[in-house]
Amino acid sequence: MTFEDQARAAKRAAVTLATLNRVAKDAALNAMADALADAERSVLDANLRDVDRAREAGTSDALIDRLRLNPQRVDGMVGGLRDLARLPDPVGDVVRGWTNANGVQVRQVRVPFGVVGIIYEARPNVTADAAGICLKSGNAALLRGSSSALESNRAVVQALRAGLEAVGLPADAVQLVEGGREVTDELMAARGLVDVLIPRGGAGLINAVVNGSKVPVIETGTGNCHIFVDASADQAMAIEILLNAKVQRPSVCNAAETLLVHAAIADEFVPKALDALAAQGVTVHGTDAVQRYSDQVVPAGPDEFDAEYLSLDIAAAVVDSVDAAIEHIRDHTTGHSETIVTNDRVSADRFVAQVDAAAVLVNASSRFVDGGEFGFGAEIGISTQKLHARGPMGLAEMTSSKYIVTGDGQTRP
The missing domain is CATH 3.40.605.10 (Aldehyde Dehydrogenase; Chain A, domain 1)
Known part of the structure; x- marks a missing residue:
């Protein structure tokens, strides 16, 4: 035929x-x-x-x-x-x-x-x-x-x-x-x-x-999904969200590919995050600011913040503010799913309002961006365009x- x-x-x-x-x-x-x-x-x-x-x-x-x-x-x-x-x-x-x-x-x-x-x-x-x-x-x-x-x-x-x-x-x-x-x-x-x-x-x-x-x-669309850990974040919760989003099934489009950490908590949070990721076999590709916390961090190449690894790899950077995190995401996002972990309502509202993606999450793993998890039944895909359909x-x-x-x-x- x-x-x-x-x-x-x-x-x-x-x-x-x-x-x-x-x-x-x-x-x-x-x-x-x-x-x-x-x-x-x-x-x-x-x-x-x-x-x-x-x-x-x-x-x-x-x-x-x-x-x-x-x-x-x-x-x-x-x-x-x-x-x-x-x-x-x-x-x-x-x-x-x-x-x-x-x-x-x-x-x-x-x-x-x-x-x-x-x-x-x-x-x-x-x-x-x-x-x-x-x-x-x-x-x-x-x-x-x-x-x-x-x-x-x-x-x-x-x-x-x-x-x-x-x-x-x-x-x-x-x-x-x-x-x-x-x-x-x-x-x-x-x-x-x-x-x-x-x-x-x-x-x-x-x-x-x-x-x-x-x-x-x-x-x-492809999923270069970011997790931003804000200065006010519950750090234990942030680790749980990070591991679930990266490790639970790394080969899918709603898995996390980039970690951004507020500079105000970097000294405390980044070492904990690196240890937790290493324990799960994740390779971190980091900027100079991240590399200084561990010699196990691989230097991030110029294109790695645009990557969809689909593997046990994640890019990482330290940013100075919520606005800097939003700007980084704007420069590198594929418009799929973006996450903020924060206890600051003002930061959460700014992130939700200014990040342009099919799904924006506050204190939840990007792995929830799925037709089944949304109650739609099986999904046909996740649309990252803006006409007719967007999201699962x-x-x-x-x-x-x-x-x-x-x-x-x-x-x-």
Whole structure:
């Protein structure tokens, strides 16, 4: 089947999905979850082949962590589909409505996009998450995963399609797009067949899609996430937040990549932070002001404060004030998630007001910036743009809207 054949099949399936009620969608999601649970062994076997091939190719540990599945992660994929079935259906929600003086009723109502193309790297769990979110929001999904996860994605999609067929829905509502770079180019050029394109991965992938696509793009972003420890911070709490944000899962976009410490507490806090990070195997890349506290600190290169390490590495600097921290973040942020740890309400309010990011956190780990943690169910990604959607993208963000105008014969004078 050519890509155009797949896209046209998705377009036909999207017509069916757009008319489904919640009961039908939820039955499909649960059937997809059942089929994926039944296919766990074949999914794990396929994933093992992908992981072995990645190791042989010299892939980094961080990327292999994103690629690897285990029974717990498969259970998470299954649970994510079931969680989506328990969430409200966004399609048909009235965003706003009113009645004009002449009696004409106007309502803005949520509707599906239609066909959603998703281009993503590694992380085969995205395959199930994206398919489920698209189905619940009434969209057909064209899934373009990376070659590194090809066998995993094939096994997952095969199970999801079997679940759809089990409840009498078109399997072409979920399709895996395979082939070389030319197929990705076709997907990005498929305006009229594909309604929205969402890239999810590293900066190179995202920039290539944003700059090269003729299909409208919702831009997800990389996460150069900062933690600023203010002079008034509870230092024990700051250490806990720092370790959770950096170490809990370093290979994801909401992990901390830069630590900023107020100069007023640097002598006390920085040594404690360095010891805590070292105990977790984290390498600190610091400025001169940080290096003087430990000979284990690696000098930070000129571009390292713009880096998304996605590993057990973190950049660190000492700043003179809240304003200096905000200025540093403005210069280096990717607009994902930025954190302040402070007991000063004025500092917190200034940070929240002046830092421009999809999520700003006060005294909490950036690892909370996630669709599941926000109560959205599985997320399609975290948008760092400012149009249509910003932050974790759940079901509502996977819809557009249309105006329904109802009258009883009124005409415009």
